[in-house]
Amino acid sequence: MFDLGWTELLVIGIVALIVVGPKDLPGMFRAVGKFVGKAKGMAREFSRAMNDAADQSGVGDIQKTFKSASNPMKTAMNELKKTTDGVTRDIEESTRSPLDPERQAAADKIREKTTEMANARLKAEAEAKKADEAKPAETAQEQAAPADTTTGDKA
Numbered sequence: 001m002f003d004l005g006w007t008e009l010l011v012i013g014i015v016a017l018i019v020v021g022p023k024d025l026p027g028m029f030r031a032v033g034k035f036v037g038k039a040k041g042m043a044r045e046f047s048r049a050m051n052d053a054a055d056q057s058g059v060g061d062i063q064k065t066f067k068s069a070s071n072p073m074k075t076a077m078n079e080l081k082k083t084t085d086g087v088t089r090d091i092e093e094s095t096r097s098p099l100d101p102e103r104q105a106a107a108d109k110i111r112e113k114t115t116e117m118a119n120a121r122l123k124a125e126a127e128a129k130k131a132d133e134a135k136p137a138e139t140a141q142e143q144a145a146p147a148d149t150t151t152g153d154k155a
Helices: 006-020 025-057 059-070 072-095 101-148
Strands: none
Touching (some): 006 025, 025 059
């Protein structure tokens, strides 16, 4: 709307301070704020009234019709997607039947064994990590040990 930068606002503020004076400046800003608030409220109410009138006259339906006419391929694809989503959902519901008891028991065994093997793998990885962390400490002690045993005794 108004293209005011920081420098223009600073100049306006300085001029207002000089013209109005420091005592009356807060009251002036308060009055300007109330005026701007009322103007925004009136603009918001006007916009709401125009949107309501457009909705009542059916402009939204006309807009949808124009959009579908301007891009018929997209409209056709949307209709196709709606249709296939319903068919896919029906197929999923019809194929989702509970397992018979034997297959359910086998599935439970597989899940248990998989869990055991995963826990064992995690435990082995943790032990290997601890061993890797301990190795540098051992090598540092081994390197320090020959330096300490330089008494001259050869066995």
